[in-house]
Amino acid sequence: xxxxxxxxxxxxxxxxxxxxxxxxxxxxxxxxxxxxxxxxxxxxxxxxxxxxxxxxxxxxxxxxxxxxxxxxxxxxxxxxxxxxxxxxxxxxxxxxxxxxxxxxxxxxxxxxxxxxxxxxxxxxxxxxxxxxxxxxxxxxxxxxxxxxxxxxxxxxxxxxxxxxxxxxxxxxxxxxxxxxxxxxxxxxxxxxxxxxxxxxxxxxxxxxxxxxxxxxxxxxxxxxxxxxxxxxxxxxxxxxxxxxxxxxxxxxxxxxxxxxxxxxxxxxxxxxxxxxxxxxxxxxxxxxxxxxxxxxxxxxxxxxxxxxxxxxxxxxxxxxxxxxxxxxxxxxxxxxxxxxxxxxxxxxxxxxxxxxxxxxxxxxxxxxxxxxxxxxxxxxxxxxxxxxxxxxxxxxxxxxxxxxxxxxxxxxxxxxxxxxxxxxxxxxxxxxxxxxxxxxxxxxxxxxxxxxxxxxxxxxxxxxxxxxxxxxxxxxxxxxxxxxxxxxxxxxxxxxxxxxxxxxxxxxxxxxxxxxxxxxxxxxxxxxxxxxxxxxxxxxxxxxxxxxxxxxxxxxxxxxxxxxxxxxxxxxxxxxxxxxxxxxxxxxxxxxxxxxxxxxxxxxxxxxxxxxxxxxxxxxxxxxxxxxxxxxxxxxxxxxxxxxxxxxxxxxxxxxxxxxxxxxxxxxxxxxxxxxxxxxxxxxxxxxxxxxxxxxxxxxxxxxxxxxxxxxxxxxxxxxxxxxxxxxxxxxxxxxxxxxxxxxxxxxxxxxxxxxxxxxxxxxxxxxxxxxxxxxxxx
Numbered sequence: 001x002x003x004x005x006x007x008x009x010x011x012x013x014x015x016x017x018x019x020x021x022x023x024x025x026x027x028x029x030x031x032x033x034x035x036x037x038x039x040x041x042x043x044x045x046x047x048x049x050x051x052x053x054x055x056x057x058x059x060x061x062x063x064x065x066x067x068x069x070x071x072x073x074x075x076x077x078x079x080x081x082x083x084x085x086x087x088x089x090x091x092x093x094x095x096x097x098x099x100x101x102x103x104x105x106x107x108x109x110x111x112x113x114x115x116x117x118x119x120x121x122x123x124x125x126x127x128x129x130x131x132x133x134x135x136x137x138x139x140x141x142x143x144x145x146x147x148x149x150x151x152x153x154x155x156x157x158x159x160x161x162x163x164x165x166x167x168x169x170x171x172x173x174x175x176x177x178x179x180x181x182x183x184x185x186x187x188x189x190x191x192x193x194x195x196x197x198x199x200x201x202x203x204x205x206x207x208x209x210x211x212x213x214x215x216x217x218x219x220x221x222x223x224x225x226x227x228x229x230x231x232x233x234x235x236x237x238x239x240x241x242x243x244x245x246x247x248x249x250x251x252x253x254x255x256x257x258x259x260x261x262x263x264x265x266x267x268x269x270x271x272x273x274x275x276x277x278x279x280x281x282x283x284x285x286x287x288x289x290x291x292x293x294x295x296x297x298x299x300x301x302x303x304x305x306x307x308x309x310x311x312x313x314x315x316x317x318x319x320x321x322x323x324x325x326x327x328x329x330x331x332x333x334x335x336x337x338x339x340x341x342x343x344x345x346x347x348x349x350x351x352x353x354x355x356x357x358x359x360x361x362x363x364x365x366x367x368x369x370x371x372x373x374x375x376x377x378x379x380x381x382x383x384x385x386x387x388x389x390x391x392x393x394x395x396x397x398x399x400x401x402x403x404x405x406x407x408x409x410x411x412x413x414x415x416x417x418x419x420x421x422x423x424x425x426x427x428x429x430x431x432x433x434x435x436x437x438x439x440x441x442x443x444x445x446x447x448x449x450x451x452x453x454x455x456x457x458x459x460x461x462x463x464x465x466x467x468x469x470x471x472x473x474x475x476x477x478x479x480x481x482x483x484x485x486x487x488x489x490x491x492x493x494x495x496x497x498x499x500x501x502x503x504x505x506x507x508x509x510x511x512x513x514x515x516x517x518x519x520x521x522x523x524x525x526x527x528x529x530x531x532x533x534x535x536x537x538x539x540x541x542x543x544x545x546x547x548x549x550x551x552x553x554x555x556x557x558x559x560x561x562x563x564x565x566x567x568x569x570x571x572x573x574x575x576x577x578x579x580x581x582x583x584x585x586x587x588x589x590x591x592x593x594x595x596x597x598x599x600x601x602x603x604x605x606x607x608x609x610x611x612x613x614x615x616x617x618x619x620x621x622x623x624x625x626x627x628x629x630x631x632x633x634x635x636x637x638x639x640x641x642x643x644x645x646x647x648x649x650x651x652x653x654x655x656x657x658x659x660x661x662x663x664x665x666x667x668x669x670x671x672x673x674x675x676x677x678x679x680x681x682x683x684x685x686x687x688x689x690x691x692x693x694x695x696x697x698x699x700x701x702x703x704x705x706x707x708x709x710x711x712x713x714x715x716x717x718x719x720x721x722x723x724x725x726x727x728x729x730x731x732x733x734x735x736x737x738x739x740x741x742x743x744x745x746x747x748x749x750x751x752x753x754x755x756x757x758x759x760x761x762x763x764x765x766x767x768x769x770x771x772x773x774x775x776x777x778x779x
Contacts, residue, residue: 044056044064046058046062046064046144046146047146047166047168048060048062048146048148048164048166049155049376049425050155050364050366050376050425051366051374051376055538056497056538056540056547057491057497057538059435059437059487059489059497059499059501059536060148060149060150060501061086061148061149061150061534061536061549061551061553061590062146062147062148062149063084063085063086063088063146063147063149063592063606064144064145064146064147065081065084065085065144065145065146065147066143066144066145067142067143067144069084069657070139070142070145071725071738075139076138076139076191076213077136077137077138077139078090078100078122078136078137078139078145078165078167079091079092079100079136080139080742081145081147082676082678082719084606084655084674084676085147085149085592085606086149086551086590086591086592086606086607086608086653087103087104087105087106087149087588087590087608087610087653088102088103088104088147088149088653089101089102089103089104089108089648089650089653089678089681090102090103090136090165091648091751091752092136092751092752092764093110093111093112093132093751093752093764094262094264094265094266094303094752094764095112095264095336095338096112096132096133096334096336097133097134097260097262097303097305097307097332097334097336098133098134098135098136098137098258098260098305098307099112099132099133099134099135099136100122100132100135100136101132101648101683101751101752102118102119102120102122102132102135102162102165103120103162103647103648103649104120104147104149104150104162104163105149105150105162105163105553105555105586105588105610106162106555106586106588106610106612106646106648106649107119107120107161107162107163107530107555107557107586108120108162108647108648108649109132110647110648110683110684110752111132111563112131112132112133113388113513113514114130114131114133114354114356114384114386114388114415114513115386115413115415115447115449115510115511115512115513116510116513116561116577117130117131117158117159117507117508117510118131118132118135118159119159119160119161119162119507120160120162120163120164120165121152121156121157121159121160121163121164121165122134122135122137122164122165122167123156123164123165123166123167124137124167124169124311125167125168125169125254125311125313125326126311126313126326126328126362127309127311127326127328127330127360128156128157128159128328128360128382129330130159130330130358130360130382130384130417131356131384133332133334133356134307134330134332135165137167138211138213138235140193140195140209140211141169141170141195141209141211142167142168142169142170143168143169143170143171144168145165145166145167145168146164146165146166146168147163147164147165147166148163148164148165148166149163149551149553149590150162150163150503150505150532150534150553150555151163151483151485151503151504151505151530151532152164152503152505153441153443153483153485153503153504153505153506154423154424154425154439154440154441154483154484154485154503155376155423155425155439155441157380157382157421157441157443158419158421158441158443158445158481158483158506158507158508159507159508160505161505161506161507161528161529161530162505162530169239169254170195170207171205171207171239171241171252172197172199172205172206172207172239172240172241172252173197173199173205173207174197174199174200174201174202174203174204174205174241175197175198175199175201175205176197176198176199177196177197177198177778177779178194178195178196178197178777178778178779179194179195179776179777179778179779180192180193180194180195180776180777181193181194181774181775181776181777182774182775182776183772183773183774183775184772184773185740185770185771185772185773186218186769186770186771186772187215187216187217187218187227187770188215188216189213189214189215189216189770189772190213190214190215191211191212191213191214192210192211192212193209193210193211193212194209194210194211195207195208195209196208196209199241202243202245203242203243203244203245204240204241204242204243205240205241206238206239206240206241207238207239207241208237208238209235209236209237209238210234210235210236211233211234211235211236212232212233212234213231213232213233214230214231214232214233215229215230215231216230217229217230217231217263217265218294218765218767218768218770219265219267219294219295219296219765220294220295220296221265221296221297221298222295222296222297223297223298223344224300228263228265228296228298229262229263229265230262230263231260231261231262231263232260232261232262233258233259233260233261233262234258234259234260235256235257235258235259236256236257237254237255237256237257238254238255238256239252239253239254239255240252240253240254248316248317248318249314249315249316249317250314250315251312251313251314251315252311252312252313252314253310253311253312254310254311254312255308255309255310256308256309256310257306257307257308257309258305258306258307258308258309259305259306259307260303260304260305260307261302261303261304261305262302262303263300263301263302263303264301264302264303264336264337264338265296265298265301265342265764266296266298266338266339266340266342266762266763266764267287267292267293267294267295267296267342267762267763267764267765268280268284268285268287268296268297268298268341268342268343268760268761268762269287269289269292269293269342269711269753269761269762269763270284270285270286270341270342270343270760270761270762271285271286271711271761272285272286273758274755274758274759274760274761275758275759275760276341276343276345276347276348276759276760277760279345279347279395280341280343280344280345280347281343281344281345284297284343284344289711289713289749289750289753289763290715290748290749291748293748293749293750293763293764293765294748294765294768296342297342297343297344298339298341298342298343298344299339299344299346299349299399301336301337301338301339301349302336302337303334303335303336303337303338304334304335304336305332305333305334306332306333307330307331307332307333308330308331309328309329309330309331310328310329311326311327311328311329312325312326312327312328313325313326313327320367320368321365321366321367322365322366322367323363323364323365324362324363324364324365324366324378325361325362325363325364326360326361326362326364327360327361328358328359328360328361329357329358329359329360330356330357330358331355331356331357331358332355332356332357333354333355334352334353334354334355334356335351335352335353336351336352336353337349337350337351337352337403338350338352340760340762341760341762342762345397346393346396346397346398346399347394347395347396347760348392348393348394348395348760349392349393349396349399349403350390350391350392350393350403351390351391351392351402351403351404351461352388352389352390353388353389353390353461353464354386354387354388354389355386355387356384356385356386357384357385357386358382358383358384359381359382359383359384360380360381360382360383361380361381362378362379362380362381363378363379363380364376364377364378365377365378372428372429372430373426373427373428373429374426374427375424375425375426375427376424376425376426377423377424377425378422378423378424379420379421379422379423380419380420380421380422380423381419381420382417382418382419382420383416383417383418383419384415384416384417385414385415385416385417386414386415386416387412387413387414387415387464388411388412388413388414388513389410389411389412389413389459389461389464390410390411390412391403391404391406391407391410391459391461392407392410392411393406393407404458404459404460404461405458407454407458408454408456408457408458409453409454409456410453410454410459410469411451411452411453411454412450412451412452412453412454412459412464412466412468412469413449413450413451413452413513414449414450414466415447415448415449415450415511415513416446416447416448416449417445417446417447417448417510418445418446419443419444419445419446419508420443420444421441421442421443421444422441422442423439423440423441423442424439424440424441425437425438425439425485426438426439433490433491433492434488434489434490435488435489435490435491436486436487436488437485437486437487437488437489437501438484438485438486438487439484439485440482440483440484440485441482441483442480442481442482443480443481443482443483443506443508444478444479444480445478445479445480445508445509446476446477446478446479447475447476447477447478447479447508447509447510447511447524448474448475448476448511449474449475449510449511449513449521450466450471450474451471451472451473451474451511451513451515451521452466452469452470452471452472453469453470453472453516454468454469454470455469455470472515472516472517472518472521473515473517473518473519473520473521473522474521474522475511475521475522475523475524477509477510477511477524479508479509479526479527481506481527481529483503483504483505483506483529484503484504485501485502485503485504486501486502486503487499487500487501487502487503488500488501494540495539495540495541495544496537496538496539496540497537497538497539498535498536498537499534499535499536499537499538500534500535500536501532501533501534501535502531502532502533502534503531503532503534504529504530504531504532505529505530505532506527506528506529507527507528507529507561508527509524509525509526509527509561510524510525510577511523511524511525512525512575512576512577514574514575514576515569515574515576516568516569516574517568517569517574520568520574520576525561525576525577525578525579526559526579527559528557528558528559528560528561528579528583529557529558529559530555530556530557530558531555531556531558532553532554532555532556533553533554533555533556534551534552534553534554535551535552535553536549536550536551536552537549537550537551538550545595545596545597546593546594546595546596547593547594547595548591548592548593549591549592549593550589550590550591551589551590551591552588552589552590553586553587553588553590554585554586554587555585555586555587556583556585557583557584557585557586558583559579559580559581559583560579560580560583560584560614561577561578561579561580562577562578562579562580562617562685563575563576563577563685564576564577564578564619564621564685578619580614580616580617580619580641581616581618582614582615582616582617582618582642583614583615584612584613584614584615584617584646585612585613585615586610586611586612586646586649587610587611587612588608588609588610588611589608589609590606590607590608590609591606591607591608592604592605592606592607593605593606600660600661600662600663601658601659601660601661602658602659602660603656603657603658603659604656604657605654605655605656605657606653606654606655607652607653607654608652608653608654609651609652610649610650610651610652611651612645612646612649613642613646614641614642614643614644614646615642616642617640617641617642617644618638618639618640618641618642618702619638619639619641620632620633620636620637620638620639621636621637621639621703622635622636622637623636623637623690623692623700623703625692625699625700626697626698626699626700627699627700628694628695628697628699628700628701630701637700637701637702637703638701638702638703639690639702639703639705640702640703640704640705641685641705643704643705643706643707644682644685644705644707644708645681645682645707645708646682647681647682647683647684647685647708647712648681648682648683649681649682650678650679650680650681651679651681652677652679653676653677653678653679654676654677655674655675655676655677656674656675657672657673657674657675658672658673658674659671659672666728666729667726667727667728667729668727669724669725669726669727670724670725670727671722671723671724671725672721672722672723672724672725673720673721673722674720674721674722675718675719675720675721676717676718676719676721677716677717677718677719678714678716678717678719679716680713680714680715680716681713681714682708682712682713683712683713683714683750683752683753683754684708684709684712684753684754684755685708686708686709686712686755687705687706687707687708687709688705688706688707688708688709688710689705689706689707690703690704690705690706691703691704691706692704709755709761711753711755711761711763712750712753712754712755712763714749714750715747715748715749717747717749717766718745718747719742719743719745719747720741720743720744720745721740721741721742721743721744722740722741722744723738723739723740723741724738724739724740725737725738726738730777732779733777733778733779734777734778734779735775735776735777735778736774736775736776736777736778737773737774737775737776738773738774738775738776739771739772739773740771740772740773740774741769741770741771742767742769742770742771743766743767743768743769743770744769744771745769746768746769747766748765748766748768749765749766750763750764750765750766751764751765751766752764
């Protein structure tokens with residue numbers, strides 16, 4: 001019923017504009033290198049294809065979101081963009097620091113282990129973040145975010161089969177300036193943020209910043225009688241921009257550090273029939289996955305995260321060729337305890353400690369080979385290492401004993417990735433009004449993993465080395481892939497562009513970090529690929545007061561990687577990553593629009609309709625009944641998941657946003673109202689129920705899985721956000737005061753939910769209705 005209502009509202013609201021979308025005009029921070037023509041102030045400049053070009057002439061499905069939109073929402077991090085661009089979901093995964101589950105067009109990776117890579121790339125100032133941890137970036141110091149939909153492997157690398165979230169921070173202005181603000185909101189949430197700029201106006205500039213956020217949390221722990229879900233974070237750093245006078249060279253060095261502590265709370269959603277429910281008080285089981293999520297029962301836990309990073313970007317204009325170098329280093333240290341059963345009974349409590357380091361280097365050359373033919377070519381190198389040690393207290397019934405003093409079989413994992421690639425991307429205007437886009441990338445990835453358990457001895461967290469563990473298995477495998485793309489676009493006039501493209505995305509194989517037997521630990525899962533076919537149109541009318549973007553696509557997902565729970569290991573079950581031989585097909589139509597109705601009034605919106613299904617998704621698993629002989633081996637039987645939904649793949653999403661600027665005698669008042677509609681989607685591949693297909697003797701030959709567990713499915717989300725900003729001058733200083741509200745309809749559902757092999761289940765809740773105020777200055 002709510003889906004039908006939301007659909008009718010959208011159709012009625014957009015009946016005069018035919019299609020919806022979200023696209024906010026943004027001015028480029030600087031014009032494209034060498035450009036001499038004036039840029040229309042309403043045009044959006046994007047760098048989605050590693051070159052500066054207008055949004056209306058970029059033949060890919062892309063949404064650009066600027067600072068004003070983020071500020072109007074009082075956005076805390078990029079998770080507040082959920083539903084703002086067609087087919088985009090961003091939810092928080094609190095099993096890891098700054099961890100995000102990002103889905104574009106139904107392609108996602110919902111895990112936090114660092115031996116595996118995301119399906120959607122998050123790129124910050126040209127540096128790709130190599131893991132899901134760290135992707136949930138702060139939303140304050142941002143010039144523009146570009147959301148690219150569909151595989152982007154040619155220019156952005158192997159692990160972008162779903163798309164890319166390209167984040168561009170503000171550059172040092174080279175002029176004295178200060179921006180500072182203080183925000184206070186519900187649940188004793190407050191933040192203080194400041195950015196200071198200084199420089200000589202032309203040759204050098206420095207930018208310093210400091211951000212602080214903290215909250216008491218929106219959960220209520222009734223066992224400990226405290227608010228739960230608290231967090232506290234600090235981000236600080238500096239950026240130096242250098243442009244020698246009279247030179248065609250520039251360099252920018254950025255160094256920062258993120259320090260975060262938080263309560264990784266989970267809600268108990270276990271039900272009768274799962275093992276843990278037999279040990280828990282009755283009121284803590286069989287709870288709903290909406291309003292009950294916000295009452296919790298677990299033990300105290302905390303996470304500490306330290307993540308310094310550095311980026312050096314250099315550009316040199318050598319005649320008609322622009323040379324670019326982007327060097328990046330990121331490191332993180334995490335120490336996290338978590339009560340995964342989420343109950344008052346001590347059943348499963350862990351202590352995870354890990355380190356991660358990545359280095360990357362990209363070299364590019366770009367320019368025009370001749371009139372009508374431009375190019376970007378380059379090479380890329382990436383290396384990462386990580387180690388993880390986990391102590392578990394399973395059925396300990398000893399909440400006062402730390403896992404490090406309880407677990408004599410601690411697990412230790414070490415991983416290493418080394419990759420390199422060469423790539424090229426070309427545009428050729430081969431005929432009047434026609435342009436051919438083509439390119440490709442060759443990628444080589446080497447993955448190594450060690451997996452071991454302590455041999456019935458306690459391991460001191462301050463002195464951990466591989467030699468203290470007994471190896472379960474090791475793996476070393478390399479993967480190579482060439483991923484091409486080709487497209488054509490036609491521009492009959494300056495207000496119309498039609499395009500069609502085909503591209504192939506690739507995600508590397510690897511090893512399963514949670515494997516608990518020699519066979520599963522040493523057997524690699526294989527790469528997955530996506531062949532994406534897309535047609536689209538970009539249209540403008542009424543002197544570009546109305547802009548509409550439309551795209552239709554088919555994604556052929558092959559050898560899909562999925563987490564599977566299979567028998568084996570000390571606990572009897574283990575989670576490994578495997579490949580779905582048949583893969584999946586995803587089809588969709590999406591659109592976005594911007595309409596400048598009158599001076600000061602802008603309306604924008606989006607819509608995405610998606611259909612997805614697995615093909616021949618059959619894997620091996622354990623079954624309690626009699627099993628006929630089959631290729632899976634003793635005690636196992638084929639399980640058919642072909643009828644299950646893909647995860648994080650809603651069938652319908654839409655948004656509608658309005659912004660009105662009212663000039664006043666003291667400045668201006670900006671009012672912003674937004675609505676995001678997201679139909680239900682599943683968050684984990686699981687089993688609601690099973691149906692056995694048997695032979696004449698009554699033994700099972702196949703188990704049909706009848707859909708994902710209903711507890712991992714969200715409700716329909718209608719997210720309403722609003723703000724009003726009063727801008728005024730105060731003794732020569734620009735100041736503003738903003739009141740805001742998010743999720744005003746108070747939708748309550750999960751952002752992540754998981755069931756564990758018939759043992760227990762847990763989830764995390766969407767932020768309920770919140771509101772607050774911000775006071776800021778700019779000078």
